[in-house]
Amino acid sequence: MKKIMMTTIAVAGAALLTTGVMAQDGKSRGHGGWDRMDVNGDGELTADEMAEKHAALIEAADADGNGAVSKEEMKAYHQARRDEHRAKRSGDANGDGAVDRTEYLNAAQTRFDKMDKDGDGVLSEDEQRRKRGHRRGGNRGE
Numbered sequence: 001m002k003k004i005m006m007t008t009i010a011v012a013g014a015a016l017l018t019t020g021v022m023a024q025d026g027k028s029r030g031h032g033g034w035d036r037m038d039v040n041g042d043g044e045l046t047a048d049e050m051a052e053k054h055a056a057l058i059e060a061a062d063a064d065g066n067g068a069v070s071k072e073e074m075k076a077y078h079q080a081r082r083d084e085h086r087a088k089r090s091g092d093a094n095g096d097g098a099v100d101r102t103e104y105l106n107a108a109q110t111r112f113d114k115m116d117k118d119g120d121g122v123l124s125e126d127e128q129r130r131k132r133g134h135r136r137g138g139n140r141g142e
Helices: 002-022 031-037 047-061 071-090 101-115 125-135
Strands: none
Touching: 031 047, 047 071, 101 125
């Protein structure tokens, strides 16, 4: 049982790292997953930090509540996360497969608010430049 649980934790950790890399939206590849796992932010991962993240992943993916995650549960968990991510990016807030005017405008407002770092309701040149640079993977020439 202990060997199965350790194997499950290892697989879950690999899946968590993979998800962190795959789920990045305009962030430098790989670093978002690392930062989420580095709980204390010291730039190093410890066994305790990994165990904490693995336990959280197993709890979230454990659909039948038996304390372990089967391959099917892990696949379902990751598919649900991908679906949530797609819905969030598409603006389809109610998940009906279509984006109506209200959903579109709400998604646009959310994107604007995210770019408007100082919350003044206006996008400065700096805020726009940061967004463009962020989308390309970094500010070039600055």
